[in-house]
Amino acid sequence: MHRILRGRYHAPMSATNSFDTVRFWRPSLGEPNTLLADAVCIRYRADATDPWTFPTPWLAGSFDAETWHLPSPVEAGQFGRWSYRHAPGIAMAALHAAEAGDEDPSAPVAAVGRDAYRELFRLQKQLGLAHVVRIWHWLSAPTAGEGETERYRQFCRGRAEALDNAIPAWPNLPPATLVAGSVPGLRMHVILSDSPVEPVENPRQISAYRYPPRYGQRAPAFARGGRVQLAGHQYLMISGTASIVGHESLHAGDLAAQFDEAFCNITAVIDTACNGKASPADLECIKVYLHNPESAEAVLVLLSQRLPHVPAVLVHAPLCRHELLLELEGQMRLDHRNN
DSSP states (O other), rough: EEEEETTTOOOOOOOTTOOOOOOOOEEESSSTTTTTEEEEEEEEEOOSSSSBBBOOEEEEEEEEEEEEOOOOSEEEEEEEEEEEHHHHHHHEEEEEETTTTSSSSTTTHHHHHHHHHHHHHHHHHTTTEEEEEEEEEEEESSTOOSSSSHHHHHHHHHHHHHHHHHSOOOOSBBBBBEOEEEEEEEEEEEEEESOOOEEEEOTBBBGGOOOOOOGSSSSSOBEEEEEEEEEEEEEEEEEESEEEBEEEESTTTEEEEEHHHHHHHHHHHHHHTTTTSSOOGGGSSSEESSSSSSGGGHHHHHHHHTTTTOEEEEEEEESSSSSSEEEEEEEEEOOOOEE
């Protein structure tokens, strides 16, 4: 069972999730070892000066930091506004784009998103890695503004305009997440690879890039999930997933029902990617983005019922639609399965 220790949520490790010496990804509670030469260490805290932090207030969970171990040798560098860690065949990179007047719907969010992606294209060329296989975005006040001036819609416009002119064009869209960041501006974390992502869509949902214009003149650009090769391991990366069926938000105001619907969507992505040979219980971790911090205790109960042995973290991060109360994302190692 899940339990709270000293105010922190704790999920016992199953054999599948036990720590070993070859893991690409590791969760930790407390300060991670930031001095590891072959790793990227990420903390969950609002830090305007460190682009490698997740800029979301930590609420509860069995971890509050994570470490991504890269194959040696690892080169640390800076290219424009992007900080990166580059290893053979793979890189992780982080950017923070400060933005004046980010609470103002007229702020040039489209330009911020467009420029960040254009700089990402140049980073790919610099590192010789053709494929972006996972992206995380944090955008302050994403639902500020009305209609096409909404900040999230403006970001989607800028991203789409950049992708329209990418040379070479991305062969596939990667899984991605976008939630509110508590630091003004746009922050991005990406994983780059020399191997392409195999996109996975959810049969319960319309692909995000095919959303009708009611959600914005330029649709979001991401896959619901993706199978990827990361540092010699095969992974399923699942995008931020909410209570959406087709393209409609469901269960307005009902936290438990939204959790159940999002969980069904996570399950559908796993079923599609793994041909029914895996389940959410096999996730390496699950992350929960909450609109209201007061919802954390109720979500802990729901997690203890559904995923009692999966490491989890809950953070405060409002979503890109006002009516959505939570979003789930996860990742799963596949190389020890016959998928």
